[in-house]
Amino acid sequence: MSESGPPPVVVDGVHKRFEIPREQVSTLKEKALHPFRRSPTDLLQALRGVSFSVPPGEFFGIVGRNGSGKSTLLKCLAGIYRVDAGEIYVNGRMSTFIELGVGFNPDLPARDNAMLNATMLGLSPREARRRFDSVIEFAELGDFVDLKIKNYSSGMLVRLAFSVMIHVDAEILLIDEVLAVGDAAFQQKCFEEFERIRRSGSTVLFVTHDMSAVQRFCDRALLLEHGRVVELGDPEHVGNRYLELNFSQEAREAEQLAAETEREGSDDEGKTTSMRRLGSTGAPIEALAGSETDDSVREGTGEAEILELWFENENGARAELLATGRRCAVAVRVRFDRDVQDPLFSVNLHNSHRDHLLSASSLWSDSHSGLFAAGEEIVFRVFFENVLAPDRYHATPAVDTQGGAWIDRRERMDSIVVTGTHGAEALLELPFDVTIERRARSGTAAEFTL
Amino acid sequence: MSAPLAPPRESVVAQDRVSTQSLGRPIKGPSALGSDPKRLWHLTWALAKTEFKLTFFGSALGYLWQLMRPLLLFGVIYLVLSKSKLAAENHRPYYGAALLLGIVLFTFFSEASGGAVSSLVNRENLVRKIEFPRIAVPLSIVITALMNLTLNLIPVLIFLSAAGGSPHWSWLEMPLLALMLALFTAGLAMILSVSYVSYRDVRPIWDVVLQMTFYASGIFIAIAGLAPLNVFGVEVSLSHVLMANPFAAILEQARHVFIDHSYPTAASAIGGGWLVLIPVGIGIATLVGGFVLFDRRAPKVAEQL
Numbered sequence: 001m002s003e004s005g006p007p008p009v010v011v012d013g014v015h016k017r018f019e020i021p022r023e024q025v026s027t028l029k030e031k032a033l034h035p036f037r038r039s040p041t042d043l044l045q046a047l048r049g050v051s052f053s054v055p056p057g058e059f060f061g062i063v064g065r066n067g068s069g070k071s072t073l074l075k076c077l078a079g080i081y082r083v084d085a086g087e088i089y090v091n092g093r094m095s096t097f098i099e100l101g102v103g104f105n106p107d108l109p110a111r112d113n114a115m116l117n118a119t120m121l122g123l124s125p126r127e128a129r130r131r132f133d134s135v136i137e138f139a140e141l142g143d144f145v146d147l148k149i150k151n152y153s154s155g156m157l158v159r160l161a162f163s164v165m166i167h168v169d170a171e172i173l174l175i176d177e178v179l180a181v182g183d184a185a186f187q188q189k190c191f192e193e194f195e196r197i198r199r200s201g202s203t204v205l206f207v208t209h210d211m212s213a214v215q216r217f218c219d220r221a222l223l224l225e226h227g228r229v230v231e232l233g234d235p236e237h238v239g240n241r242y243l244e245l246n247f248s249q250e251a252r253e254a255e256q257l258a259a260e261t262e263r264e265g266s267d268d269e270g271k272t273t274s275m276r277r278l279g280s281t282g283a284p285i286e287a288l289a290g291s292e293t294d295d296s297v298r299e300g301t302g303e304a305e306i307l308e309l310w311f312e313n314e315n316g317a318r319a320e321l322l323a324t325g326r327r328c329a330v331a332v333r334v335r336f337d338r339d340v341q342d343p344l345f346s347v348n349l350h351n352s353h354r355d356h357l358l359s360a361s362s363l364w365s366d367s368h369s370g371l372f373a374a375g376e377e378i379v380f381r382v383f384f385e386n387v388l389a390p391d392r393y394h395a396t397p398a399v400d401t402q403g404g405a406w407i408d409r410r411e412r413m414d415s416i417v418v419t420g421t422h423g424a425e426a427l428l429e430l431p432f433d434v435t436i437e438r439r440a441r442s443g444t445a446a447e448f449t450l
Numbered sequence: 451m452s453a454p455l456a457p458p459r460e461s462v463v464a465q466d467r468v469s470t471q472s473l474g475r476p477i478k479g480p481s482a483l484g485s486d487p488k489r490l491w492h493l494t495w496a497l498a499k500t501e502f503k504l505t506f507f508g509s510a511l512g513y514l515w516q517l518m519r520p521l522l523l524f525g526v527i528y529l530v531l532s533k534s535k536l537a538a539e540n541h542r543p544y545y546g547a548a549l550l551l552g553i554v555l556f557t558f559f560s561e562a563s564g565g566a567v568s569s570l571v572n573r574e575n576l577v578r579k580i581e582f583p584r585i586a587v588p589l590s591i592v593i594t595a596l597m598n599l600t601l602n603l604i605p606v607l608i609f610l611s612a613a614g615g616s617p618h619w620s621w622l623e624m625p626l627l628a629l630m631l632a633l634f635t636a637g638l639a640m641i642l643s644v645s646y647v648s649y650r651d652v653r654p655i656w657d658v659v660l661q662m663t664f665y666a667s668g669i670f671i672a673i674a675g676l677a678p679l680n681v682f683g684v685e686v687s688l689s690h691v692l693m694a695n696p697f698a699a700i701l702e703q704a705r706h707v708f709i710d711h712s713y714p715t716a717a718s719a720i721g722g723g724w725l726v727l728i729p730v731g732i733g734i735a736t737l738v739g740g741f742v743l744f745d746r747r748a749p750k751v752a753e754q755l
Contacts, residue, residue: 005474006473006474007473007474008474010473010474018753026648026649027649027650027651028645028649028651028652028655029651031649075752076477076479077477078477078580078581079477079478079479079480079581080479080480080578080579080580080581080752081479081480081752081753082478082479082480082749082750083479087473087476088476088477089473089474089475089476089477090474090475090476090477091473091474091475092474096579096580096581098579098580099575099579102575102576102579102580103575103576103580105500105504107504108500108503108504112500112503115496116496116497116500119492119493119496120493120496120576120580120582121580122489124488124489124492125492125495125496
């Protein structure tokens with residue numbers, strides 16, 4: 001692969017469609033009885049005109065939500081699926097790691113499994129034999145070479161599989177979330193190995209959900225949504241866009257729209273096609289993107305009624321998304337049906353894990369709010385500096401009496417998505433500064449000012 | 451896929467789009483044969499060897515178990531036939547060895563074709579996770595069965611020499627017959643494995659076909675001695691019809707060259723001369739048809755599993 005040669009990977013207008021038969025298994029008997037009947041199928045357009053190219057030595061991330069088509073894209077690149085339209089060109093020796101230890105047989109010893117796996121991944125038997133010692137050494141399994149792998153611990157298995165994988169010495173690696181396995185220490189080792197692969201100049205295409213891995217390793221990333229490229233470029237930018245997609249109303253609407261377009265070109269029976277059928281791995285994000293009014297509970301005496309709740313950004317405009325680090329507000333419209341003396345107004349915010357992050361009430365600022373007459377409509381607002389970490393937040397507004405009895409309380413009435421540029425490891429993104437003060441000769445000391 | 455660093459090849463499409471340089475190796479998706487015959491062979495061999503090792507070393511008595519099935523079947527049939535009235539009609543030189551040869555060859559045939567039926571489905575993990583020449587899967591099953599056949603031929607030799615048989619030049623024809631049987635079986639293996647992906651009743655259907663083949667191939671009753679069949683007043687030689695089956699023809703010929711020349715050749719069993727081209731033609735058609743079918747279905751197998 002010379003520097004001046006063509007790029008290692010060129011993908012040009014790739015389309016891929018799946019036909020999913022409604023009836024899982026058909027039989028020859030049926031075929032013989034009804035030779036011309038076509039069994040009804042659902043059409044699933046997994047990739048719609050995907051194009052990109054990857055220059056030599058680049059660590060290229062492919063991200064997207066479940067069912068966005070990213071694994072399909074990888075399988076098309078790997079040659080496991082035939083594309084319906086478009087072209088894929090590869091320049092260099094390529095290896096695919098969609099799963100660690102493909103073809104491992106529990107009843108065979110590590111030696112046979114490693115050789116078989118290496119052969120499957122494209123080494124000749126001679127190459128595999130030559131690298132065998134090094135494979136075992138990296139996996140730290142020297143004492144267990146002749147042990148059947150059904151007696152291996154899962155950690156040992158993963159080590160063996162990963163070791164074979166990195167010894168294949170491909171110039172182009174296609175990797176699909178294999179890092180999701182193994183314990184923390186092994187993952188660390190994998191990450192180190194990734195750094196090494198990256199430095200060695202191999203071209204890597206890496207499919208993942210894990211934005212922190214993308215931002216850590218990738219030079220560029222591609223974001224897929226419903227089989228289309230929606231963003232291509234800087235990993236940080238792509239990462240933010242991914243979070244937005246995950247949480248925004250638009251995404252849900254787009255999903256519905258896509259589901260409707262799936263129904264086209266097929267018969268008129270109700271179709272259940274969903275992108276999720278593509279079967280990507282675990283879906284932590286789904287929980288976040290769910291509907292916000294699912295568990296809405298309403299309590300209170302009914303002397304006043306909470307009519308509406310919305311969020312406002314720093315300009316006072318209604319917002320579907322809030323950027324972290326800016327001032328914002330929750331606004332609540334209330335109508336009184338009877339005269340109420342000195343009611344209290346409050347809003348509580350919970351994140352997607354139901355951690356309670358804001359408890360704002362007029363009790364502390366304005367406990368004697370006065371008399372509100374029947375028929376009066378008001379809007380109260382809670383302003384706050386948005387230090388919330390990127391996530392979906394549910395708001396629970398309430399109006400109560402001085403004695404603490406609820407007049408109206410609407411649990412999880414509405415929700416908002418907060419986006420940000422950093423990883424969402426802490427519950428809050430408190431503003432902070434870091435200063436480093438060096439002291440002469442006595443080593444270094446760091447002071448953190450929060 | 452992982453072909454050695456082939457020089458970038460010019461593609462018509464690439465020339466259309468980028469006139470000055472090639473874009474490298476086009477990825478066309480999976481196929482039956484793949485682009486690298488060496489890799490196909492390495493893979494097929496590795497898969498076959500693994501399977502063989504598993505049956506062979508899987509238990510302490512590996513080899514013995516492998517022999518058990520044909521030998522037990524042989525024992526029962528031999529015992530019953532030698533004490534029945536059929537025995538007189540079947541009494542030919544080295545009948546025991548001839549019977550065992552038939553059982554051993556049938557064991558190969560049923561092991562290879564029956565094992566191939568679910569081979570692609572059983573290796574779903576490989577097929578869906580790695581690009582490789584798909585034909586390696588059914589071929590590896592046939593090769594594993596060939597390894598077992600080689601081992602199973604040892605007791606046939608023992609029986610033959612115990613009964614007084616001696617080596618003969620015509621034994622040299624055996625590898626050729628084994629190859630013909632293997633190719634015919636490989637054709638079936640391709641058809642069966644790829645059909646089973648879409649039609650799951652291939653399994654019971656094939657089991658019935660195998661059972662019919664066992665009784666209709668002259669394994670323990672000489673086909674040549676069968677009385678003609680009367681179909682609407684026309685006399686049809688049943689033995690000639692049954693000999694159209696390539697397995698039966700190969701078995702007949704194998705007995706002639708390996709056991710004793712008193713057994714008829716396939717050509718004479720089917721009625722002589724050019725008629726032997728019928729089983730040969732069916733065998734070739736199975737191989738070619740099997741390959742064509744497999745080649746057409748191979749690109750989609752990963753999606754259909």
